[in-house]
Amino acid sequence: MAEIKRPKTAAQRLRELIADKSKIVNCPGVYDGLTARLALREGFDCLYMTGAGTTASRLGMPDLGLATFNDMLENAAMIASLDRKTPLIADADTGYGGPVMVARTVRAYITAGVAGLHLEDQVITKRCGHLSGKELVDQDTYISRIRAAVMARDEMRAAMGGDIVIIARTDALQSLGYDQAIQRLRLAVQAGADVAFLEGPTSVEQCRQVCQDFVDVPALLNMVSGGVTPNLSVNEAQELGFRLIIHPGLALFPVLEGVENAFREIKATGKAHVSEAQAKEGVKKLFNACGLRDCIEFDAKAGGIAYNNV
Numbered sequence: 272m273a274e275i276k277r278p279k280t281a282a283q284r285l286r287e288l289i290a291d292k293s294k295i296v297n298c299p300g301v302y303d304g305l306t307a308r309l310a311l312r313e314g315f316d317c318l319y320m321t322g323a324g325t326t327a328s329r330l331g332m333p334d335l336g337l338a339t340f341n342d343m344l345e346n347a348a349m350i351a352s353l354d355r356k357t358p359l360i361a362d363a364d365t366g367y368g369g370p371v372m373v374a375r376t377v378r379a380y381i382t383a384g385v386a387g388l389h390l391e392d393q394v395i396t397k398r399c400g401h402l403s404g405k406e407l408v409d410q411d412t413y414i415s416r417i418r419a420a421v422m423a424r425d426e427m428r429a430a431m432g433g434d435i436v437i438i439a440r441t442d443a444l445q446s447l448g449y450d451q452a453i454q455r456l457r458l459a460v461q462a463g464a465d466v467a468f469l470e471g472p473t474s475v476e477q478c479r480q481v482c483q484d485f486v487d488v489p490a491l492l493n494m495v496s497g498g499v500t501p502n503l504s505v506n507e508a509q510e511l512g513f514r515l516i517i518h519p520g521l522a523l524f525p526v527l528e529g530v531e532n533a534f535r536e537i538k539a540t541g542k543a544h545v546s547e548a549q550a551k552e553g554v555k556k557l558f559n560a561c562g563l564r565d566c567i568e569f570d571a572k573a574g575g576i577a578y579n580n581v
């Protein structure tokens with residue numbers, strides 16, 4: 272019998288991207304089906320699901336640790352399902368509890384087809400890493416989070432070939448300083464984390480230093496525009512030595528400002544602005560971005576007749 276070739280898992284694809292030292296993995300932040308579709312259409316190699324965006328869009332709340340495990344998992348699973356060939360890195364905050372809960376998070380993200388996740392050392396009542404006054408769990412508690420994640424991943428590997436890239440994030444720079452933050456990341460890597468993520472470096476020098484301190488471990492840059500980190504381009508981040516870059520706010524701010532303007536305009540003038548492209552393509556502009564053609568083709572191929580006249 273011919274051997275069935277197993278397709279690569281999302282995590283394998285992400286591992287291959289990270290392994291290519293000539294490149295940086297450039298991940299636009301997405302937080303819902305539409306933003307994910309738009310990023311996929313532009314052909315990015317990897318997407319990033321922002322927790323801040325998930326919390327804002329699904330709950331209408333700020334990034335203060337309010338999105339639960341279920342909120343985050345459901346969103347990540349939906350986004351990962353849109354295109355199985357493009358890996359998704361998803362925010363997993365603190366892991367949502369003690370080691371058993373962290374393991375549950377990791378198993379569920381793997382089952383959902385998420386390629387990578389990041390876990391941090393803030394307390395459960397966490398906040399955006401670029402706000403002041405962050406509180407941390409102690410080092411041992413943090414490392415037990417990472418250890419639990421690694422144990423769960425290894426179990427899933429043995430049981431079903433499941434995998435996930437574990438990104439260790441520390442928020443310790445703000446309160447404990449650079450050396451202790453790096454120490455936490457080193458211990459996380461020793462515990463089996465794959466990627467080092469120093470949250471909120473405040474200078475280019477610190478960015479360069481973290482890459483030098485982790486020569487054998489890929490380092491991730493969190494490019495929060497309007498955050499505490501200097502605004503670096505993808506090329507600049509790569510030159511400094513980063514191997515991954517995420518842009519959590521990339522889709523959020525255009526939506527925030529664009530929708531705000533549209534709402535103000537209709538309130539003030541009573542008439543909605545219709546762009547040239549919108550006028551030309553009509554409502555299909557939106558549906559096409561969300562895979563209208565593929566749905567119609569799929570339906571027809573399966574013998575459906577409901578959409579042959581759309």
Ligand SMILES: C[C@](O)(C(=O)O)[C@H](CC(=O)O)C(=O)O
Pocket residue numbers: 320321322323324334362398399400401493495519520
């Ligand atoms: C990366 C992050 O965890 C996110 O939720 O996307 C946030 C980003 C943000 O709040 O803008 C963080 O840096 O804490």
